Amino acid sequence: DIQMTQSPSSLSASVGDRITITCRASQTISAYLNWYQQKPGKAPKLLIYAASSLQSGVPSRFSGSGSGTDFTLTISSLQPEDFATYYCQQSYSLYTFGQGTKLEIK
Amino acid sequence: EVQLVQSGPEVKKPGESLKISCKASGYSFTTFWIGWVRQVPGKGLEWMGIIYPGDSDARYNPYFQGQVTISVDRSLSTAYLQWNSLRASDTGIYYCARRQVLSGYDPFDYWGQGALVTVSS
Secondary structure (H helix, E strand, O other), X not given: OOOEEEEOOEEXXXXXXXXXXXXXXXXXXXXXXXXXXXXXXXXXXXXXXXXXXXXXXXXXXXXXXXXXXXXXXXXXXXOHHXXXXXXXXXXXXXXXXXXXXXEEEO | OOEEEEOOOEEEOOOOOEEEEEEEXXXXXXXXXXXXXXXXXXXXXXXXXEEEOOOOEEEEOOOOEOOEEEEEEHHHOXXXXXXXXXXXXXXXXXXXXXEOOOOOOOOEEEEOXXXXXXXXX
């Protein structure tokens, strides 16, 4: 099984900050890495697929990079609506989610 | 408009059976895989399994294999997640989600609203 490890588990930041979340796979997954945003009481929302492709309708302040085993999600300038929990997911071999990163307002 | 509408909350006792549903609309049901994802309250996302409605080919997370059954009814454009004997540890929110096909990287692009299942004696 492929394990996905996100860091940090939680993060405090301010509106306007640039933040980065890291996701590491236990084996190479090429670019089969997706990122989701989940707000309390809501279903997850796809942000980034194929490591760096922006899902339609997602603001351009979100970006993804990486390949192989190491990946990042960057939000260039945090907006109030971005405070949520973020999950990475590998789709190289079936699916595995990372444990999540909770982004909170400082 | 693509929509996945799930059945409502359930409260069950340990040992009881349950089948929850996910009705798809706005696209060709038989040509997109549908997956199921569990979220224990306050915890992360766990992928449970996935099914191709075109031929009912199903794949399971080994952790959930044998514990649940995923099925479809093509005439109703509906996917199901079923338990034969619930445990307290099955308590959680269950999401269905459609697997995108365009990119080849298979993310879940549309999600149901989630169904809360509570198992308690």
